Amino acid sequence: MLRTLKALVYLLTSIALLVSFETSAFAKKSKTLKKTQKMGFVRCGVSQGLPGFSNADASGNWTGVDVDLCRAVAAATLGDSGKVKFFPLSAKERFTALTSGEIDVLSRNTTWTLSRDADIGLTFVGVNFYDGQGFMVRKSSGITSVNQFKAGVSACTNLGTTTELNMRDFFNSKGIKYEPVTFEKADEVVAAYDAGRCDTYTTDKSGLAAQRIKLSKPDDHIVLPETISKEPLGPVVRQGDAVWEDIVRWSLNVMIEAEEYGITSANADSMKSSDNPAVKRLVGAEGELGAAFGLDNDWSLRIIKQVGNYGESYKRNIADTGILPDRGPNQLWTKGGILYVPPAR
Amino acid sequence: MNLRIKSIIPQLLTLLFVVAVIGFFTINAQLNMEERGIDFGYGFLNQESSFDVQFSLIEYDGSHSYAKAYLVGLLNTILVSVLGIIFCTIIGVIVGIARLSPNYLIRNTAAWYVEFFRNVPLLLQIFFWYYAALRALPLPENTEPLFGVTYLTVKGYYIPRLIWENFDILIYSILASIISIVFIRNYARKLQEEKGQQLPVFLISVGLLLILPAITFITGMVQLDVSLPVLKQLSKTSFIYAEGISVPPELIALVLALSLYTATFVAECVRAGIQGISKGQKEAAASVGLTPNQILKLVIMPQALRIIIPPTTNQYLNLTKNSSLAAAIAYPDLVLVFAGTALMQTGRAIEIVSITMLTYLTLSLSISILMNWYNKKIAIKEK
Numbered sequence A: 001m002l003r004t005l006k007a008l009v010y011l012l013t014s015i016a017l018l019v020s021f022e023t024s025a026f027a028k029k030s031k032t033l034k035k036t037q038k039m040g041f042v043r044c045g046v047s048q049g050l051p052g053f054s055n056a057d058a059s060g061n062w063t064g065v066d067v068d069l070c071r072a073v074a075a076a077t078l079g080d081s082g083k084v085k086f087f088p089l090s091a092k093e094r095f096t097a098l099t100s101g102e103i104d105v106l107s108r109n110t111t112w113t114l115s116r117d118a119d120i121g122l123t124f125v126g127v128n129f130y131d132g133q134g135f136m137v138r139k140s141s142g143i144t145s146v147n148q149f150k151a152g153v154s155a156c157t158n159l160g161t162t163t164e165l166n167m168r169d170f171f172n173s174k175g176i177k178y179e180p181v182t183f184e185k186a187d188e189v190v191a192a193y194d195a196g197r198c199d200t201y202t203t204d205k206s207g208l209a210a211q212r213i214k215l216s217k218p219d220d221h222i223v224l225p226e227t228i229s230k231e232p233l234g235p236v237v238r239q240g241d242a243v244w245e246d247i248v249r250w251s252l253n254v255m256i257e258a259e260e261y262g263i264t265s266a267n268a269d270s271m272k273s274s275d276n277p278a279v280k281r282l283v284g285a286e287g288e289l290g291a292a293f294g295l296d297n298d299w300s301l302r303i304i305k306q307v308g309n310y311g312e313s314y315k316r317n318i319a320d321t322g323i324l325p326d327r328g329p330n331q332l333w334t335k336g337g338i339l340y341v342p343p344a345r
Numbered sequence B: 001m002n003l004r005i006k007s008i009i010p011q012l013l014t015l016l017f018v019v020a021v022i023g024f025f026t027i028n029a030q031l032n033m034e035e036r037g038i039d040f041g042y043g044f045l046n047q048e049s050s051f052d053v054q055f056s057l058i059e060y061d062g063s064h065s066y067a068k069a070y071l072v073g074l075l076n077t078i079l080v081s082v083l084g085i086i087f088c089t090i091i092g093v094i095v096g097i098a099r100l101s102p103n104y105l106i107r108n109t110a111a112w113y114v115e116f117f118r119n120v121p122l123l124l125q126i127f128f129w130y131y132a133a134l135r136a137l138p139l140p141e142n143t144e145p146l147f148g149v150t151y152l153t154v155k156g157y158y159i160p161r162l163i164w165e166n167f168d169i170l171i172y173s174i175l176a177s178i179i180s181i182v183f184i185r186n187y188a189r190k191l192q193e194e195k196g197q198q199l200p201v202f203l204i205s206v207g208l209l210l211i212l213p214a215i216t217f218i219t220g221m222v223q224l225d226v227s228l229p230v231l232k233q234l235s236k237t238s239f240i241y242a243e244g245i246s247v248p249p250e251l252i253a254l255v256l257a258l259s260l261y262t263a264t265f266v267a268e269c270v271r272a273g274i275q276g277i278s279k280g281q282k283e284a285a286a287s288v289g290l291t292p293n294q295i296l297k298l299v300i301m302p303q304a305l306r307i308i309i310p311p312t313t314n315q316y317l318n319l320t321k322n323s324s325l326a327a328a329i330a331y332p333d334l335v336l337v338f339a340g341t342a343l344m345q346t347g348r349a350i351e352i353v354s355i356t357m358l359t360y361l362t363l364s365l366s367i368s369i370l371m372n373w374y375n376k377k378i379a380i381k382e383k
Helices: A002-028 A031-039 A065-078 A094-099 A114-119 A162-174 A186-194 A205-212 A242-260 A277-282 A289-293 A299-306 A310-319 B002-035 B066-098 B104-119 B122-136 B167-195 B201-218 B249-275 B279-287 B292-329 B334-346 B349-378
Strands: A042-046 A084-088 A122-124 A129-131 A133-138 A153-158 A178-183 A200-204 A221-223 A231-233 A236-238 B151-153 B156-159 B161-165 B223-227 B230-233 B239-242 B245-247
Touching: A031 A042, A031 A065, A031 A242, A042 A065, A042 A094, A065 A084, A065 A242, A065 A299, A065 A310, A094 A122, A094 A236, A114 A122, A129 A205, A133 A162, A133 A205, A153 A162, A153 A186, A162 A178, A162 A200, A162 B334, A178 A186, A178 B334, A186 A200, A186 A205, A200 A205, A205 A221, A236 A242, A242 A277, A242 A289, A242 A299, A242 A310, A277 A299, A289 A299, B066 B104, B066 B249, B066 B292, B066 B334, B066 B349, B104 B249, B122 B249, B122 B292, B156 B249, B161 B167, B167 B201, B245 B249, B249 B292, B279 B292, B292 B334, B292 B349, B334 B349
Parallel strands: A042 A084, A153 A178, A153 A200
Antiparallel strands: A122 A236, A129 A231, A133 A200, A133 A221, B151 B156, B156 B245, B161 B223, B230 B239
């Protein structure tokens, strides 16, 4: 009798232990990851068309550095960088779409600020482009510096952006009375500026460079040299799913670190036999990095093979398209830029 | 007893259902917001807004609160609605009467206007006026003056600014003339009822309205200075008009589109109202010797208005609600300023959207109450 009771207690304890192990292993898998794998695609919020960052061509193929980040997440979690569903969002819609669960990653040239990070249920996971706000004017106006703006200047920009706030800070500090004209869509801003409604068009400098191409005569316009703000642009996720947050953060970090170690989409496979353990970890030949997210060990290799490293993405989308051939601060820290990511180990 | 319970049960069930649905959504929202670390509250309204608005009826800049920004948006919405209602009524009445004109050309032009403007989507019309029509306007430096002192340019319509001295005295003089007009009208009615004599009330009223304020000018109590728009150079090729008032092109485009669109519906209401009065009324009025003007004023319109007012109220409400399309062309109305920029900067979607919805509801209900009061006033009073 006593023996059977003892046996029963053993059995129950071992079952309980098993179950608790099961659940702890389960907890590693994030809710968003599970849902994504069940749906078979990553839901990614992008812009409504910003060349170099997220832009769809005539047949609906999205390209850009922001798009590549989503593709990297898809490669890591689903094994195929093509399994992304893109949601073009206006600046006004983007955060609501994310917090309401319509999308799972927001990769839409979005500036990381304290209030956005802390106040509205969002978490910024990193920076994939260091930008700053600038001004574009007509060449014929003779303006070559922001110091030449005079009271009464009208400035076109996007609604619901940090641009609106920076613009006020800037003009106030100069004591210039200005007329802000804010539109919901970037295309509307460009159309209004092009028609002469505004004297200047202000937004992030990368955006100015990209939108300039859309103007009827791009060569008639210049971007002024001054930068009036810091605009670290990066991907955003919903608060409350720490594992998903880590997956997106490290998908970005892997791309940047891969460039640092010279791993490209072309040579990724051959790097498996590298002598450098850091390189081997990145291509999944050493360590168990994926397990921490509930992913397999090839997740980072897939990102590099299917999407490429950050440098490849930048070259393909921003440099070769003539938007910003000079990488400026978006260069690796080893080459004079400020791209510096924590080590993947 | 049984019957009473039977009739109460469905009502109770409906009530329970409504409460359950509201409860479900509230709890759901609360849980989700808690999970994502979003707090709820209206305290943000007192915070500094730190964004500027292009066009405001009251003094406002980014150092004021979000509550003030809300007021700016609300006033801009009211402005565009009031202007739209005034213009759509004027155009609507003219077109409605024109549709009944015996003249072939006038009748058909009016019909074409109605059919065209009411069948093209409003948003498209707004875009048309803003991007196509107003964009075709010249830049400030190439503009020929309109009416001598105003300038219609792609950057806005520049009009002279009026600078009043002792403006309150002018207001008092206008008030005084309105009060005396009321007295004269009462006297005229008494005269008509007792002796059958008629006074030219309309002429006297207009005269009073002109003469009394004019006296305040002549005696020098009230003075008016006009500050004309002056061309100002901002850079080598960029100009504006300073000193005057600038009406933004967004406001012009919006008022144009809203009033031209809604006027088609008002015109149909007016036509229906006039056609709803039987021919016999007109003939009877003519047979007792009333002039055509008197027939329209004393017989046809009082009866037609009863038919016209209720559906026209609907159109006024539609216009007010449609004004929220302003956000598409950068006119800083309630939706753009408050449910747009303010929502984006604070991230308080539930609070701001609820305030905006309540505001539109209040606006609509106010128009509704006003029009219902007017409708009751002109309705047939059974004696």
